[in-house]
Amino acid sequence: MSQLAASGVGLLLALSVLGIFAARRTPGTRLIYAACAAVCAGLAGVALLRLLAPAGGLESVEIPIGLPLGRTFLGLDPLSAAFALIVNLAAAIVSGYAIGYGVHAREPQRVVPFYPAFIAGMNLVLLAQDAFSFLVGWELMSLASWALVLSEHRSPENRHAALVYLIMASGGALTLLLAFGLLAGPEGGYSFEAIRRVSASGVGPIVLLLALLGAGSKAGLVPLHAWLPLAHPAAPSHVSALMSGVMTKVAVYGFVRLVFDLAGPPAWWWSVPVLVIAAVTALLGVLYALMEHDLKRLLAYHTVENIGIIFIGLGLALAFEASGLRAAAALAFAAAIFHVFNHSLFKSLLFMGSGAVLNATGERDMERLGGLIKAMPATAVAFLVGCIAISALPPFNGFVSEWLTFQAILLSPQLPQWVPRLLVPAVGATLACSAALAAACFVKAFGMTFLGRPRTQAASSAAETDRCSQIAMLSLALLCLLAGILPGFVIDSLGAVTQMAVGARLAPQSGQAWLRIVPIDIHRSAYSGLLVFVMILLAAAATAFAVRRVASHALRRSAAWDCGFPDASPATQYTAGSFAQPIRRVFGSVVFRAREQLTMPRPGDTAVARLQVELRDTVWDALYTPIIRFVAATAERLNRMQFLTIRNYLTLVFAALVALLIIVGTWR
Amino acid sequence: MSPLDSDIAHLLAGSMVLLSFLLLYQDRMFALLNVFALHAYALACSVAWQAYLQRAPHLFITALIALLFKGVIIPLALRRIVVRLGIHRSIETVVSVGPTMLFGIALVGLSIVVMLPVTQAEGPFVREDLAFALSVLLLGFLMMVTRRNAVSQVIGFMSLENGLVLAASGARGMPLVVEISVGFSVLIAFIVIGIFLFRIRERFDTVDLQALDMSRGEAL
Amino acid sequence: MSYSDWLIQLAQTALVLGVAPLLSGVTRKIRARLLRRQGASVLQPYHDLLKLIRKEAVVAENASWLFRAAPYLIFATTWVAAALVPTFASGLPLGAVADIIVIVALLGTARFLLALAGLDVGTSFGGLGSSREMLFASLAEPAMLMAVFTLSLFAGSTQLSSISAYMLGPGAGINISLALALVALIIVSIGENARIPVDNPATHLELTMVHEAMILEYSGRHLAVLEAAAAVKLLLYLSLIACVFTPWGTAVAGAGVLAYAVGLLAWAMKLALLAFLLVLFETAIAKMRVFRVPEFLGIALMLGLLGTILLFVSRVSR
Amino acid sequence: MGQLALTALLCTPALGAVLLAAIPRYRLAAALNVTLCALTLSCAAALYRHRPQPSLYLLVDDLNTVFLFVGALVGFSTSVFSAGYIAHELQTRRLKARDLRFYHAMYQLLMFAMNLALVSNNIGLMWVAIELATLTTVMMVGIYRTNAALEAAWKYFILGSVGIALALFGTILVYLAAQEHLGQGMVAMAWDRLAVSSASFDPSLLNLAFVFLLLGYGTKVGLVPVHAWLPDAHAEGPTPISAVLSGLLLNVALFALLRFKLIIAGNPHVLAPGPMMVTMGFTSLLFAGFMLYRRRDIKRMFAYSSIEHMGIITLAFGLGGPLASFAGLLHMTMHSLTKSAIFFGVGYISQLEGTQRTADIRGLTHSQPLLGWLLVLGVVAIAGLPPFGIFTSEFLLVTSTFARSPWLAILLVAGLLIAFSALALRLQGLAFGDTERRHLLPAWRLAPMTLHLLLVAAAGVYLPAPVVAWFRHVAGQLG
Numbered sequence A: 001m002s003q004l005a006a007s008g009v010g011l012l013l014a015l016s017v018l019g020i021f022a023a024r025r026t027p028g029t030r031l032i033y034a035a036c037a038a039v040c041a042g043l044a045g046v047a048l049l050r051l052l053a054p055a056g057g058l059e060s061v062e063i064p065i066g067l068p069l070g071r072t073f074l075g076l077d078p079l080s081a082a083f084a085l086i087v088n089l090a091a092a093i094v095s096g097y098a099i100g101y102g103v104h105a106r107e108p109q110r111v112v113p114f115y116p117a118f119i120a121g122m123n124l125v126l127l128a129q130d131a132f133s134f135l136v137g138w139e140l141m142s143l144a145s146w147a148l149v150l151s152e153h154r155s156p157e158n159r160h161a162a163l164v165y166l167i168m169a170s171g172g173a174l175t176l177l178l179a180f181g182l183l184a185g186p187e188g189g190y191s192f193e194a195i196r197r198v199s200a201s202g203v204g205p206i207v208l209l210l211a212l213l214g215a216g217s218k219a220g221l222v223p224l225h226a227w228l229p230l231a232h233p234a235a236p237s238h239v240s241a242l243m244s245g246v247m248t249k250v251a252v253y254g255f256v257r258l259v260f261d262l263a264g265p266p267a268w269w270w271s272v273p274v275l276v277i278a279a280v281t282a283l284l285g286v287l288y289a290l291m292e293h294d295l296k297r298l299l300a301y302h303t304v305e306n307i308g309i310i311f312i313g314l315g316l317a318l319a320f321e322a323s324g325l326r327a328a329a330a331l332a333f334a335a336a337i338f339h340v341f342n343h344s345l346f347k348s349l350l351f352m353g354s355g356a357v358l359n360a361t362g363e364r365d366m367e368r369l370g371g372l373i374k375a376m377p378a379t380a381v382a383f384l385v386g387c388i389a390i391s392a393l394p395p396f397n398g399f400v401s402e403w404l405t406f407q408a409i410l411l412s413p414q415l416p417q418w419v420p421r422l423l424v425p426a427v428g429a430t431l432a433c434s435a436a437l438a439a440a441c442f443v444k445a446f447g448m449t450f451l452g453r454p455r456t457q458a459a460s461s462a463a464e465t466d467r468c469s470q471i472a473m474l475s476l477a478l479l480c481l482l483a484g485i486l487p488g489f490v491i492d493s494l495g496a497v498t499q500m501a502v503g504a505r506l507a508p509q510s511g512q513a514w515l516r517i518v519p520i521d522i523h524r525s526a527y528s529g530l531l532v533f534v535m536i537l538l539a540a541a542a543t544a545f546a547v548r549r550v551a552s553h554a555l556r557r558s559a560a561w562d563c564g565f566p567d568a569s570p571a572t573q574y575t576a577g578s579f580a581q582p583i584r585r586v587f588g589s590v591v592f593r594a595r596e597q598l599t600m601p602r603p604g605d606t607a608v609a610r611l612q613v614e615l616r617d618t619v620w621d622a623l624y625t626p627i628i629r630f631v632a633a634t635a636e637r638l639n640r641m642q643f644l645t646i647r648n649y650l651t652l653v654f655a656a657l658v659a660l661l662i663i664v665g666t667w668r
Numbered sequence B: 001m002s003p004l005d006s007d008i009a010h011l012l013a014g015s016m017v018l019l020s021f022l023l024l025y026q027d028r029m030f031a032l033l034n035v036f037a038l039h040a041y042a043l044a045c046s047v048a049w050q051a052y053l054q055r056a057p058h059l060f061i062t063a064l065i066a067l068l069f070k071g072v073i074i075p076l077a078l079r080r081i082v083v084r085l086g087i088h089r090s091i092e093t094v095v096s097v098g099p100t101m102l103f104g105i106a107l108v109g110l111s112i113v114v115m116l117p118v119t120q121a122e123g124p125f126v127r128e129d130l131a132f133a134l135s136v137l138l139l140g141f142l143m144m145v146t147r148r149n150a151v152s153q154v155i156g157f158m159s160l161e162n163g164l165v166l167a168a169s170g171a172r173g174m175p176l177v178v179e180i181s182v183g184f185s186v187l188i189a190f191i192v193i194g195i196f197l198f199r200i201r202e203r204f205d206t207v208d209l210q211a212l213d214m215s216r217g218e219a220l
Numbered sequence C: 001m002s003y004s005d006w007l008i009q010l011a012q013t014a015l016v017l018g019v020a021p022l023l024s025g026v027t028r029k030i031r032a033r034l035l036r037r038q039g040a041s042v043l044q045p046y047h048d049l050l051k052l053i054r055k056e057a058v059v060a061e062n063a064s065w066l067f068r069a070a071p072y073l074i075f076a077t078t079w080v081a082a083a084l085v086p087t088f089a090s091g092l093p094l095g096a097v098a099d100i101i102v103i104v105a106l107l108g109t110a111r112f113l114l115a116l117a118g119l120d121v122g123t124s125f126g127g128l129g130s131s132r133e134m135l136f137a138s139l140a141e142p143a144m145l146m147a148v149f150t151l152s153l154f155a156g157s158t159q160l161s162s163i164s165a166y167m168l169g170p171g172a173g174i175n176i177s178l179a180l181a182l183v184a185l186i187i188v189s190i191g192e193n194a195r196i197p198v199d200n201p202a203t204h205l206e207l208t209m210v211h212e213a214m215i216l217e218y219s220g221r222h223l224a225v226l227e228a229a230a231a232v233k234l235l236l237y238l239s240l241i242a243c244v245f246t247p248w249g250t251a252v253a254g255a256g257v258l259a260y261a262v263g264l265l266a267w268a269m270k271l272a273l274l275a276f277l278l279v280l281f282e283t284a285i286a287k288m289r290v291f292r293v294p295e296f297l298g299i300a301l302m303l304g305l306l307g308t309i310l311l312f313v314s315r316v317s318r
Numbered sequence D: 001m002g003q004l005a006l007t008a009l010l011c012t013p014a015l016g017a018v019l020l021a022a023i024p025r026y027r028l029a030a031a032l033n034v035t036l037c038a039l040t041l042s043c044a045a046a047l048y049r050h051r052p053q054p055s056l057y058l059l060v061d062d063l064n065t066v067f068l069f070v071g072a073l074v075g076f077s078t079s080v081f082s083a084g085y086i087a088h089e090l091q092t093r094r095l096k097a098r099d100l101r102f103y104h105a106m107y108q109l110l111m112f113a114m115n116l117a118l119v120s121n122n123i124g125l126m127w128v129a130i131e132l133a134t135l136t137t138v139m140m141v142g143i144y145r146t147n148a149a150l151e152a153a154w155k156y157f158i159l160g161s162v163g164i165a166l167a168l169f170g171t172i173l174v175y176l177a178a179q180e181h182l183g184q185g186m187v188a189m190a191w192d193r194l195a196v197s198s199a200s201f202d203p204s205l206l207n208l209a210f211v212f213l214l215l216g217y218g219t220k221v222g223l224v225p226v227h228a229w230l231p232d233a234h235a236e237g238p239t240p241i242s243a244v245l246s247g248l249l250l251n252v253a254l255f256a257l258l259r260f261k262l263i264i265a266g267n268p269h270v271l272a273p274g275p276m277m278v279t280m281g282f283t284s285l286l287f288a289g290f291m292l293y294r295r296r297d298i299k300r301m302f303a304y305s306s307i308e309h310m311g312i313i314t315l316a317f318g319l320g321g322p323l324a325s326f327a328g329l330l331h332m333t334m335h336s337l338t339k340s341a342i343f344f345g346v347g348y349i350s351q352l353e354g355t356q357r358t359a360d361i362r363g364l365t366h367s368q369p370l371l372g373w374l375l376v377l378g379v380v381a382i383a384g385l386p387p388f389g390i391f392t393s394e395f396l397l398v399t400s401t402f403a404r405s406p407w408l409a410i411l412l413v414a415g416l417l418i419a420f421s422a423l424a425l426r427l428q429g430l431a432f433g434d435t436e437r438r439h440l441l442p443a444w445r446l447a448p449m450t451l452h453l454l455l456v457a458a459a460g461v462y463l464p465a466p467v468v469a470w471f472r473h474v475a476g477q478l479g
Helices: A002-022 A026-052 A078-104 A114-127 A131-152 A156-184 A192-198 A204-219 A228-234 A237-262 A268-291 A295-322 A326-361 A377-390 A397-410 A418-450 A467-485 A487-493 A495-502 A529-550 A576-591 A618-643 A646-666 B003-025 B029-054 B058-085 B097-115 B120-146 B150-170 B177-198 C003-034 C044-054 C065-084 C100-120 C124-155 C160-168 C176-192 C220-245 C257-284 C290-314 D002-022 D026-049 D062-091 D097-119 D123-144 D147-182 D191-200 D203-221 D229-236 D239-265 D273-293 D298-319 D322-353 D369-382 D389-404 D406-431 D443-461 D465-478
Strands: A060-063 A072-075 A555-558 A595-599 A610-614 C057-060
Touching: A002 A026, A002 A060, A002 A072, A002 A114, A026 A078, A026 A114, A026 A487, A072 A114, A072 A131, A078 A114, A078 A237, A078 A326, A078 A467, A078 A495, A114 A131, A114 A237, A131 A156, A131 A228, A131 A237, A131 D389, A156 A192, A156 A204, A156 A228, A156 A237, A156 D389, A156 D406, A192 A237, A204 A237, A204 A268, A204 A295, A228 A237, A228 A295, A237 A295, A237 A326, A237 A495, A268 A295, A268 A418, A268 A576, A295 A326, A295 A397, A295 A418, A295 A495, A326 A377, A326 A397, A326 A467, A326 A487, A326 A495, A377 A397, A377 A418, A377 A467, A377 C100, A397 A418, A397 A467, A397 A487, A397 C100, A397 C124, A418 A576, A418 C100, A418 C124, A418 C290, A467 A487, A467 A529, A487 A495, A529 C044, A529 C065, A529 C220, A576 C124, A576 C290, A618 D273, A618 D406, A646 B097, A646 B120, A646 D147, A646 D203, B003 B029, B003 B097, B003 B120, B003 B150, B029 B058, B029 B150, B058 B150, B058 B177, B097 B120, B097 D203, B120 B150, B120 D147, B150 B177, B150 D147, B177 D123, B177 D147, C003 C044, C003 C065, C003 C220, C003 C257, C044 C220, C057 C065, C057 C220, C065 C100, C065 C220, C100 C124, C100 C160, C100 C220, C124 C160, C124 C176, C124 C290, C160 C220, C176 C220, C176 C257, C176 C290, C220 C257, D002 D026, D002 D097, D026 D062, D026 D097, D062 D097, D062 D239, D062 D322, D062 D443, D062 D465, D097 D123, D097 D239, D123 D147, D123 D191, D123 D203, D123 D229, D123 D239, D147 D191, D147 D203, D147 D229, D147 D239, D191 D239, D203 D239, D203 D273, D203 D298, D229 D239, D229 D298, D239 D273, D239 D298, D239 D322, D239 D465, D273 D298, D273 D406, D298 D322, D298 D369, D298 D389, D298 D406, D322 D369, D322 D389, D322 D443, D322 D465, D369 D389, D369 D406, D369 D443, D389 D406, D389 D443
Parallel strands: A555 C057
Antiparallel strands: A060 A072, A595 A610
16 A cells, blocks of 8 residues: 555656646646546545554555665555545645646646646655655655746746745754754664654653744744745645645644654643644734735635644644543544644635636735626635635534534643643633634635625626636535534544544544534534534525515515615725724734824815725744844845955964964863 | 984074064065075075985975075065065055064964974974974964065965975975975965066055956955 | 424424514513613514515625525524524433534524625625624624633533533532623623624614624515524523523423423523513613724623633633 | 776876867867866776775775766766857857867866875875865966956965965874874875874874864865855856866865874874864854855855855764764765756856846746756755755754754754755746746757756665765765
């Protein structure tokens, strides 16, 4: 099975080379994407088989290439299989979408060769059973996606995004390098097997810190998220879908692999930084998203929020595991991985939808969209499902993982330590807040893009996207629904993963009545997505039926009422900015140091009234600006060294000589 | 080796350090050239004495090179350059002479300190000879970096190199000393020719073709 | 779980639907009386609904399918949520498939759809309503969840039946956390049901309306369904408070007919009392400015959080 | 066989230099230059299999065969690159036919000097050879006779001369330490004898010697603070010379340093040379990293990158241990290949664009896609990203360092990141962005660059077992 998976990676790399030549023509481009879809589907199948296979040891294949002084192992253990399934399922569907969407790229030769390499990199990370191939995959993933972000390289914004991305990705990889260096020890036992066997004591906290920095920067944990909202939207939409929906999951995998698998048994306090960062990430992510009017950037910021939710689950799992509460740890961990799965589905879906919109209108700015629900019905339906699902509303999948996380939070009084016991309720409140804000955010996203009246010519002349894209989006929407109403299957297939990560698994859910899930105890909590869904359908149908029987069938189309002041201009509609204004007032003044300036002409004056809103990115100002300033200032100061005279340079040599002589002379 | 032999070697090497100080002290161009010629003679004597002591006739060649090339040709050539290029007759220093001398003394101290732990098995002769050579080298270097004038910088480099030859000749039985001294002579000739070709009036770094600060590739 | 349980469940599901307009009528009546007005009949909401249903529906020209489908979906989700709250009997079958978090989330779904419906026609008022609704929800929903957390931690369960049963049992008592949760829950109920001081269901004054702004474009049968949904929602909140904080009298599933009758009576009395208190509060206070509301709801959130933390600190959960 | 190969290795370029000095025709000279380099390369390859007996003067061992082969390879592909590059310089009349005789002769003389430095067993001979290499490169750096070129050559010459003097003093000190035990004369300069018996040498002399050698040869390596000649020499000379400087001469100087490190590290009582090398290496890395930001000249920028990488390699060797030494060796090899490949690309870029100013060059992946993407790959490789070999060596270096001295590893990572950011910043400016230009360049001219990058990529993915064993062996020797 591992061999199959490894050959899948090889195939993708081969496709990448083929892509250089195939990208010259549209059929070639389509072919490459179709092949990617097929390979990913195959890989997903392999991963699923591995996940459902009865528990067995890791069967890994040794590859004769790789690190010169070590051995390279590729293989699927339950953890990597779970992530491989998530990654490849989404990647397969996104590739299917790209068969239709990908041909619209302005320069396909800048996209097609890197796309399979990107997927191959992610798969390599998952398959790697040694530090070297892990990092090779990691860097390959970063590098390929960097090239993809640069595919529209003519816009300076994109170049800036790509630069920030590349630098931060590289910094993250270097911290992971340190982490592995620490784990491998001076003898360089780089295979995970060896690391687990040796498991040096006392390195755990540092590994945790490095994993938070390294994997966290890739995943988009605040304050290391800065690249994410720049880079994800800059790429072509199918790539954005992969970056946001899938690549961040690979980062989560990296964190889980390092902290849960390799770093040894956790201490209870490990959960504290994870939970704090996760909660801040969740809240800030959604607030950033709310302030954003660019559809793709909004989605990217929202990824930050979801990463926060995932890490809340992981932090809880750490706390529980450290205190020996294995069942609770399994619940929290399963919730996190379930959310990983969910997010990969709906975030890919939403990015594909935004791609369809972008393609149909040429606009990403929500202030210039509107009314697309009529021109693009299928896209609208799929996007709506994605919006509801991501807002964690039943009966879709986002709710289930959030519900599980809440259940895990409610178990936290069992924790013996005071700090997490005080912290967890606050985290829960943050989670609840961010969920509610997410709903607001996606009302805005869907409402401004698809509802109302078209705000520009481009929006009013849009047409539905192609068939491939529609099928891809609708199938993801269907998966969102299925995962929402049949969560038991997902939880059961995660059993082996939780067993591996925290040493326990949730009780099997498949035997429960109504296909409900019962994480702990039937008297404590249960949820049947299926039944809720069926009931809503029945209730809606019954109501509709009853109303139809009783009510008047007359329906008249007329101008909008609008309290008696209808205005023909679509400019009078609520805009994304005005929609978010109350929330900006409430939350933004602190977080973004938002400042509004209103220039209102006196009555009778015909001058234009102006409202200026200034938002500052406080994280960027507080963290990145000083670093950039420091580097720039140091570079500036040192740069004088380029313009010294020869005598000055000789003085340097002389000074170095005297200094070294003094050292030698004083050393005994 | 009799004590007298080593005392003479010692004396010659010591005189070179003294002459190095004199070089540092000079603030007139022609006086500097004269002192440098003396420096070269002292080196020649020292190397010749070593040749005699070590029964190494090839060292006489080195001594001869030092005498003729550094003691005669180079000073003459530099004198010509000074006249032809109209170089200032007084030497412009970065740090005034007083502190430079003090620093020079510190450098001699440093050379002795770093040579102190050298095992006694080598004998006091080699150890102190080396300390002198190192002092000459460092003083030459000091001169290079504290003088703005191209000619005095060249002289600094040559006195540095004299220190090297002193050390090489003091190392008993060291092969290639002659080749090395020839090689260095060529190098110095290059430098002197370079100064002449590029019409470097005041400093090494104003290769006086045009304002070179602008042509360092990356104008500020 | 027997057929009779399902019958009772079905009856309860139908009951909440049937009683909801009545509750709305009762509150209006009480309010009128408190304001020394005669007030309409308590059955007036039924008449209104019937009237609306029979009327021709006027739909804005550019309204999409979402606009027309939303009322039914909103109504259905609200109704399902209401059916999950024990009214006169607890321990019913549906309670075991959906807990209190699901109820909160179902209300969230309804709100989400309503906000979208408000945006669909593309008027300024609709957007205004949606925007404000989502702002309030962003505080009210976590506040409610925090109150729910307090209750769940207290009872060691998120099932309403279990919570209710626990409240009756010996473990319960007067507890500061419970009081905080109650206050939070009441504030949230006021906010969520568009009552004064957060919103005024009777106004169409543009600067103050929230809920009304969203449904401004609706008419005829669509409006009827939405009005019904609003009534069901009010009933839901009052039942929820009644079920958790005053669990006395509620029948347990499988008890006899008599118990059910007692439960029904007890429920009606609790509802009437709560309705009276609600209206009393409403008439005694003035409508707030929109930007005061977040502070009001923020208090609920803080109280809920405080309750949870106190509970976390004070006891180990079961 | 081995003796023959060794003789041929030295004689081919030496005779070639004489021959080329006499050939005025460009095409013939270029072809001959390539042929001679190919011959040298085959000699170097032959020496890997057939080692001649070491003499007092010459020695072929595991360590120098690595350097020899890499050097000959870079020399060969640079000669191919140079053929195309210089033809263009002739067309644009930046160089004249008479310069070319001089150029080619100097090229072969440089090859000779470097081969000699590598195979010499005598530390004095090695010194002389490096000296010669320096002088030839000085000549070539100044070949354009522009003000800037002359300035660069002059600076190189003066700083180089001082470096030479310091290195010689160090060599004398080593001889002094050795002659006590090994007797006077050549035998006390033979490296293989010195390395074996250094344990009984006077440690304080060795300490002192290493200071001078480090600064002296360090000047050639381009270590901060004695690096100042390097950026200008790279920037102002003809690009093939920049490639040879970065790919070859720096390595040769480093090789000399390593030889002495081996002697000195063999003595248990000395002040360990490691920390000094680590300090200088790290300083170079950090300094060059910061200097990269403000570079406006494309060649000077990559010259600073060379300083950075020589810093990393020096750091690795200074750190020692089987992993770090292996990493250093691998890094050195990979850096030679990659940096020379980058200079090949940069040479064509500056010819096509008619400028070396980074601000004036953009959108290369559009204007000349093959060249542009090769440059991207080259910079990606030099920045230490997979699948290229430098990633492998940095992986080994960072991981092995962190386990031993965590703070150093953190500093190392910070330095790497600073340099990486600057390179990424410049790369994006060069390779991407809006441009309407289109360049035509015959694909064969990019063959050397492609070859190098392929080799580096192949090494990053798969290093054949014999090579690994060889490197391991050498790393074991380096301690």
